[in-house]
Amino acid sequence: DADVTQTPRNRITKTGKRIMLECSQTKGHDRMYWYRQDPGLGLRLIYYSFDVKDINKGEISDGYSVSRQAQAKFSLSLESAIPNQTALYFCATSDLGGLGGYTFGSGTRLTVV
């Protein structure tokens, strides 16, 4: 099994719908992150969490919310999806003090029509 698992892998949803992207990890890391990737824009941070009780906004948090249900689970919600939220979404984890950076999931490709 993958260290960081994202579900679903692909999703098409309609404008205005609520959608949740889920992430679970078996790394035992405290820190979890949600990024989105858009063509030509690289990876941009949406939200991050350094432990279960700690949630922080990233550079592009508008239109998104998150929930850290447990150390191993971090979900991203789009309350009312819009077409410009069409992107590839990545969850990542990191170890406090680690020098290897992040471990990423395989991504969720979200299309809002």
Add this chain to the structure above:
Amino acid sequence: DQQVKQNSPSLSVQEGRISILNCDYTNSMFDYFLWYKKYPAEGPTFLISISSIKDKNEDGRFTVFLNKSAKHLSLHIVPSQPGDSAVYFCAASDKGGSEKLVFGKGTKLTVNP
């Protein structure tokens, strides 16, 4: 304002030759730099990193060079192989590598047989 810049969206090299991917940063507080490699339909994977106390780090065919005065780093791949064809992201952190990473937009490397 973009803090980590990869100004070349793409690079094409011949198998066996050297690939040089470049990255510039603007935030002088960055003290840890990483390169990630991303294949289609997969999440980014950690490749190599360097701390600001060093100017070179080598791992097999991959070497990262850091020029702090110029706020520039580069990734050298020697010799390049077709399997190296991927998108390469440069990332930087100001807290030793486990805090929030700021990513560049990526450079797509194509190694031709």
